[in-house]
Amino acid sequence: MFNPKSFLYGDDLLKLAKVADEQAKKYPDLSIFVTAPFSDLKAIADETEHVIVTAQHMDGIQPGRGMGHVLPESIYNAGARATFLNHAEQPMKLSEVTASVKRAKELGIISVVCADSIDEAKAVAMLKPDIILCEPTELIGTGQTSDESYVEATNSAIHEVDENILIMQAAGISTAEDVFKTIKLGADGTGCTSGITKAANPEQMLIEMIEAAYKASKQ
Amino acid sequence: MFNPKSFLYGDDLLKLAKVADEQAKKYPDLSIFVTAPFSDLKAIADETEHVIVTAQHMDGIQPGRGMGHVLPESIYNAGARATFLNHAEQPMKLSEVTASVKRAKELGIISVVCADSIDEAKAVAMLKPDIILCEPTELIGTGQTSDESYVEATNSAIHEVDENILIMQAAGISTAEDVFKTIKLGADGTGCTSGITKAANPEQMLIEMIEAAYKASKQ
Amino acid sequence: MFNPKSFLYGDDLLKLAKVADEQAKKYPDLSIFVTAPFSDLKAIADETEHVIVTAQHMDGIQPGRGMGHVLPESIYNAGARATFLNHAEQPMKLSEVTASVKRAKELGIISVVCADSIDEAKAVAMLKPDIILCEPTELIGTGQTSDESYVEATNSAIHEVDENILIMQAAGISTAEDVFKTIKLGADGTGCTSGITKAANPEQMLIEMIEAAYKASKQ
Amino acid sequence: MFNPKSFLYGDDLLKLAKVADEQAKKYPDLSIFVTAPFSDLKAIADETEHVIVTAQHMDGIQPGRGMGHVLPESIYNAGARATFLNHAEQPMKLSEVTASVKRAKELGIISVVCADSIDEAKAVAMLKPDIILCEPTELIGTGQTSDESYVEATNSAIHEVDENILIMQAAGISTAEDVFKTIKLGADGTGCTSGITKAANPEQMLIEMIEAAYKASKQ
Numbered sequence: 001m002f003n004p005k006s007f008l009y010g011d012d013l014l015k016l017a018k019v020a021d022e023q024a025k026k027y028p029d030l031s032i033f034v035t036a037p038f039s040d041l042k043a044i045a046d047e048t049e050h051v052i053v054t055a056q057h058m059d060g061i062q063p064g065r066g067m068g069h070v071l072p073e074s075i076y077n078a079g080a081r082a083t084f085l086n087h088a089e090q091p092m093k094l095s096e097v098t099a100s101v102k103r104a105k106e107l108g109i110i111s112v113v114c115a116d117s118i119d120e121a122k123a124v125a126m127l128k129p130d131i132i133l134c135e136p137t138e139l140i141g142t143g144q145t146s147d148e149s150y151v152e153a154t155n156s157a158i159h160e161v162d163e164n165i166l167i168m169q170a171a172g173i174s175t176a177e178d179v180f181k182t183i184k185l186g187a188d189g190t191g192c193t194s195g196i197t198k199a200a201n202p203e204q205m206l207i208e209m210i211e212a213a214y215k216a217s218k219q
Numbered sequence: 220m221f222n223p224k225s226f227l228y229g230d231d232l233l234k235l236a237k238v239a240d241e242q243a244k245k246y247p248d249l250s251i252f253v254t255a256p257f258s259d260l261k262a263i264a265d266e267t268e269h270v271i272v273t274a275q276h277m278d279g280i281q282p283g284r285g286m287g288h289v290l291p292e293s294i295y296n297a298g299a300r301a302t303f304l305n306h307a308e309q310p311m312k313l314s315e316v317t318a319s320v321k322r323a324k325e326l327g328i329i330s331v332v333c334a335d336s337i338d339e340a341k342a343v344a345m346l347k348p349d350i351i352l353c354e355p356t357e358l359i360g361t362g363q364t365s366d367e368s369y370v371e372a373t374n375s376a377i378h379e380v381d382e383n384i385l386i387m388q389a390a391g392i393s394t395a396e397d398v399f400k401t402i403k404l405g406a407d408g409t410g411c412t413s414g415i416t417k418a419a420n421p422e423q424m425l426i427e428m429i430e431a432a433y434k435a436s437k438q
Numbered sequence: 439m440f441n442p443k444s445f446l447y448g449d450d451l452l453k454l455a456k457v458a459d460e461q462a463k464k465y466p467d468l469s470i471f472v473t474a475p476f477s478d479l480k481a482i483a484d485e486t487e488h489v490i491v492t493a494q495h496m497d498g499i500q501p502g503r504g505m506g507h508v509l510p511e512s513i514y515n516a517g518a519r520a521t522f523l524n525h526a527e528q529p530m531k532l533s534e535v536t537a538s539v540k541r542a543k544e545l546g547i548i549s550v551v552c553a554d555s556i557d558e559a560k561a562v563a564m565l566k567p568d569i570i571l572c573e574p575t576e577l578i579g580t581g582q583t584s585d586e587s588y589v590e591a592t593n594s595a596i597h598e599v600d601e602n603i604l605i606m607q608a609a610g611i612s613t614a615e616d617v618f619k620t621i622k623l624g625a626d627g628t629g630c631t632s633g634i635t636k637a638a639n640p641e642q643m644l645i646e647m648i649e650a651a652y653k654a655s656k657q
Numbered sequence: 658m659f660n661p662k663s664f665l666y667g668d669d670l671l672k673l674a675k676v677a678d679e680q681a682k683k684y685p686d687l688s689i690f691v692t693a694p695f696s697d698l699k700a701i702a703d704e705t706e707h708v709i710v711t712a713q714h715m716d717g718i719q720p721g722r723g724m725g726h727v728l729p730e731s732i733y734n735a736g737a738r739a740t741f742l743n744h745a746e747q748p749m750k751l752s753e754v755t756a757s758v759k760r761a762k763e764l765g766i767i768s769v770v771c772a773d774s775i776d777e778a779k780a781v782a783m784l785k786p787d788i789i790l791c792e793p794t795e796l797i798g799t800g801q802t803s804d805e806s807y808v809e810a811t812n813s814a815i816h817e818v819d820e821n822i823l824i825m826q827a828a829g830i831s832t833a834e835d836v837f838k839t840i841k842l843g844a845d846g847t848g849c850t851s852g853i854t855k856a857a858n859p860e861q862m863l864i865e866m867i868e869a870a871y872k873a874s875k876q
Binding site for chain 2: 065069
């Protein structure tokens with residue numbers, strides 16, 4: 001999952017999304033997600049074919065009022081097929097997470113819900129989202145990845161509630177090696193922001209990380 | 220200002236935006252704003268020439284982190300040239316309104332800041348936004364418009380702080396007659412949501428409201 | 439649970455709390471909770487013996503920073519032994535609910551977590567609070583109580599996750615008859631706000647509702 | 658202003674409040690504010706005479722609904738005669754700040770509104786609170802105080818709007834020397850949190866800071 005947050009938009013983002021798209025074509029067994037600011041979703045969906053275009057947030061509202069909120073139908077119509085929810089930089093109320101996961105299911109949008117502790121991950125699991133992203137708040141921005149015991153503890157806690165939920169671990173991923181190691185530790189997926197956007201060569205880093213994810217998944 | 224909130228998106232919205240665009244071409248002395256969900260901004264900006272494409276909200280952030288937030292550069296790049304801020308359905312923290320108005324100025328985005336009381340309008344005026352939209356909370360959704368004394372009180376309170384700020388009154392606008400009356404009472408502009416989206420013929424209502432605004436402005 | 443929200447404070451609240459206290463002494467098998475504004479907690483705890491003094495909200499923070507937040511240790515020290523969390527008028531972020539339930543356990547404060555849908559109640563149940571209060575948002579303020587099928591659906595959904603959690607149903611309770619009926623339908627408890635504060639004789643209504651709860655629990 | 662935030666509660670806070678109370682008796686020309694968690698306000702008001710008991714936050718609501726919110730009447734009844742609003746750790750929506758300042762005026766509660774930039778301070782000034790506390794966000798927790806040019810810029814910006822508003826500067830105050838210097842630079846008041854709570858001898862530090870404020874005010 002390539003998640004450039006608000007670091008990139010417009011052509012710079014589109015260029016990297018196309019690189020990801022080529023890789024997605026090359027590795028059809030991998031699901032490669034690319035997030036974008038809301039107003040970039042359509043351009044990216046229009047110019048890519050193989051990546052899963054992903055919103056950074058979505059409100060659990062119905063068409064109607066809701067000025068300034070992110071209407072699920074509007075992002076689906078623009079081409080988004082997945083959305084993040086409850087990211088640490090946009091924490092949601094419990095009733096909002098519940099409503100947004102429900103609306104995502106109704107529209108066929110893949111829900112990626114963040115949880116920053118094992119207790120929170122278990123509560124989220126009861127909502128049956130497609131993916132839970134576990135990021136212990138203490139590790140965000142430290143360049144330190146979740147260790148084996150954390151990955152195992154998270155996996156078993158979530159799968160005890162619902163074994164169909166996919167589990168991502170993405171704390172502190174900054175190299176292709178981190179990607180490889182995290183998948184090997186048992187994560188179903190991983191993701192990266194500044195490890196790519198601030199790399200000397202973002203395109204190259206993106207390609208290497210995707211390759212690392214592929215290799216780890218095949219061993 | 221045609222503000223369909225989250226009632227419309229995609230082709231339905233685009234169709235009405237094009238109707239507004241024709242009217243904007245016909246009445247070059249009027250500024251006609253059309254709001255859109257974030258993910259529709261680009262499509263509307265790409266297919267219109269004369270309306271001012273307007274976001275429903277914008278965060279006062281810089282490129283960087285800010286997952287799920289609305290990056291000013293991203294909506295400007297998509298073609299938005301104005302944004303609502305602090306709408307009653309998306310009320311903002313004081314520090315956020317301050318930051319967003321500042322960022323709008325930096326990028327050349329017209330700021331339309333909502334205020335639901337005269338005291339609030341005066342505080343907003345100190346931030347020197349381009350437009351203040353006065354909607355006494357009590358009147359929202361009542362179909363009752365602000366009366367002459369309210370319009371006068373708002374105008375004088377805001378212009379005492381800064382006489383360059385344009386003042387919109389938009390509470391309860393549901394007919395072309397309401398538009399005419401509100402402009403005649405002294406508002407610099409007005410706007411409408413469900414009066415148009417729920418009209419028997421939304422295109423016709425939109426055209427009539429714009430005509431009413433034009434007539435009122437010329438008398 | 440007598441929950442006068444922000445309708446009462448000071449002597450008016452204290453007087454009713456003492457009435458509840460007498461009833462709590464009379465019916466030792468019932469747990470009678472009385473909520474109070476934060477700044478009234480100590481006075482009520484000091485002058486009652488048998489009711490469970492209850493805060494209306496509590497933040498999941500540790501002593502330290504947290505200006506303007508409700509420190510768990512401060513309300514415990516004032517005499518509160520229970521707290522509401524995630525009420526519809528003060529909805530909490532998922533990470534906050536998680537942290538507050540955890541802190542309540544650490545201090546021996548009974549947690550009463552509100553949920554406004556069955557999905558939300560199931561997620562809350564994973565956090566293992568002491569009590570879940572189910573109030574379908576649609577019924578709040580309608581004077582209409584939850585019906586048998588809703589009570590059964592809630593009970594079975596929550597107890598499937600954790601059978602030790604007590605379940606309150608409190609939507610639309612306005613008479614002693616409502617209290618009786620709700621307990622008979624299978625709720626472990628119920629509560630009331632304006633049915634008491636706006637009654638012709640609040641003391642009498644409070645007494646009658648407690649009697650009704652007692653009778654229902656003994657049949 | 659002694660503002661121990663959520664660092665202190667109960668007896669530890671009461672003890673320091675009594676120390677402040679003695680100093681307030683000794684220096685009747687100074688206004689000494691002591692903040693407290695909501696549930697400690699009454700105990701402190703009951704046992705002090707000369708300090709101004711201050712809430713850390715207050716909501717702009719009327720008696721009625723408002724579960725979990727801080728009712729102005731409840732804190733006034735408990736003995737609070739001032740309140741902080743819009744602190745950086747509890748930032749308020751613009752409409753909320755507006756309502757809270759208004760309610761404070763109605764009840765005779767001194768309002769201390771925080772602003773973290775000069776633009777924000779100017780907007781706040783239009784609401785005519787009693788005191789504005791200027792804390793440039795960048796300096797919080799750095800141990801670095803606002804310099805002369807910042808104090809002058811803030812004073813002149815606020816007084817241009819309303820010359821009756823008192824202006825506090827409290828960024829980075831950690832020694833009695835900081836207090837003296839800040840008052841001498843032109844602030845009407847200052848305040849401290851961890852500089853006192855984490856001092857080797859908090860009582861002694863509190864006394865020295867109050868003495869420093871007195872000396873600076875008399876030169």
